Amino acid sequence: MFLDFEFLLVLLTLVTAITVAWAAFRRRRLRKAGKPLPEKDNWWVDLCRSLFPVILIVLVIRSFVVEPFRIPSGSMIPTLLAGDFILVNKFSYDVRLPVLNRSVIPTGQPERGDLAVFKYPVNPAQDFIKRVVGLPGDHVVYSDGDLYINGDRIEQREEGAYNEPQAPRATVFSETIGDREYRTLRHPRGTWCTDYASAPDGYEVPEGHYFTIGDNRDRSSDSRCWGPVSEDLLVGRAFLIWMSWDTYENRINWSRIGDRID
Template sequence: MNLQLILGNFALILFVAMVVTGIIWFLDIFYFAKQRRIAADKALAAIDDRSAKLTAEGLKVDTIDRATIEAALLRQPTWIEYSGSFFPVIALVFVLRSFLYEPFKIPSSSMVPTLLVGDLILVNKFTYGIRLPVINKKVIEVGDPQRGDVMVFKYPKDMSQDYIKRVIGVPGDKIVYENKRLTVNGKPVAYTQMDDYLDDERPIYHKQLVENLAGVPHRVLNTENKPGIEVASVENFARRELCDFSYEKFSCTVPAGNYLMMGDNRDNSLDSRYWGFVPDKNIVGKAFFVWMNFSNPKRIGGIN
């Protein structure tokens, strides 16, 4: 699932805008404002000298509103005024979305029923460590992704795209997906059958189950007459030799520093079964809250 940023994918643009407006803001404080003060003092001194000269010559002196003249001379140029106004706002947004929370919009159905098309979600940027903005390099360790987490990450095949899936395997795990059921390190994952799920986009019912992965229960969907994996669609990816594929079975050993991801809409999700593992350097954050869906306001709430 290729996520869409609420404000657009513009981390670099936002950073450049913050730097440019910040430089103008600081220059105005430490240079431009002082230059305007000097210019204003000279102009007012010239006015005072002229008034004194006219008075000495016995001529009538025009009434001058020195405060108005001074305010006009000290007024910031429009481009400086706007830069100074925008800088704190841009800086605040940049810090919030780089280190704390980032908004995304769900554009497709690969995470149904957990996340629906149109869900506006928040992603915690510090759960898995503090990372430098733009280059996404981790500088402070905080925590690691856990099985069952819903995680946003950079798509390994195209780092400009953000994807969202569920963490199925962490480094060192042996994951088997056979007959649409998971086994983790030799232990079958527990499933509970639910009523069938009616597709929101098409008049199709999907089998719905509760999957309890590492103590994190969540709903998943299966589609009849679809295999657990389309072997012909599997790509060549890094460390593919750690995986085995067949029509109804997929197994992988997750290498160090990587994660295996799958969508909850299992038969309608292009995920690690097809394009491989997600390196730690690709992690964006943990999805934790749906803050709005304009088509369905009842969607507001936490993400399981």
């Protein structure tokens, strides 16, 4: 999507606010001059007066509190499915100004295991969601399906086959980073890309950056393909599925609605 919805919200807020302020100033000036006031404002002034508080509330909530996103692909299976609609906590990783994305209030930084939404480093007009596995200064290696952080192999436990149409013939693993446990998928034909962390020497995460990987390990475009994510691109941490649409059966997936995201 090339039109930035956040920019559009800010623009509409400014336009409606300026229009309402101009109309109030005009009435005040006419009153001071002793001139008759118009019985009714122009229709576009009334429209802006009605829309301004609504747009302002939406902008504040979406920019500083919570923002909805839709999952378009299967890169986060089995945690998230294509067709899931999620909510993202916007103040998990600092309070940021809309459009400028500049941090104004420090509130926290990503932790290993977080499901973080961020601007795609290759094309910031797109939003991505991946799991944070590497923090600034970490040494990350991904080799033969195993993830190593600072020389320590991340614990995995095979759970069995994933018998769903989104990822046939895949195997489910339980993985633990610190006190965070979640599930991942592995495919028999291997991963799509391992440019950054597959070398024997692995990858050193620079300061101010984070290494991210999709839970669908062999079907995800992530930091293994295009490198780490700058903290300036962070949007927030996903925490809830508020709606889910089964893209295979074209129906609402009621069982996933309300699920918390780990």
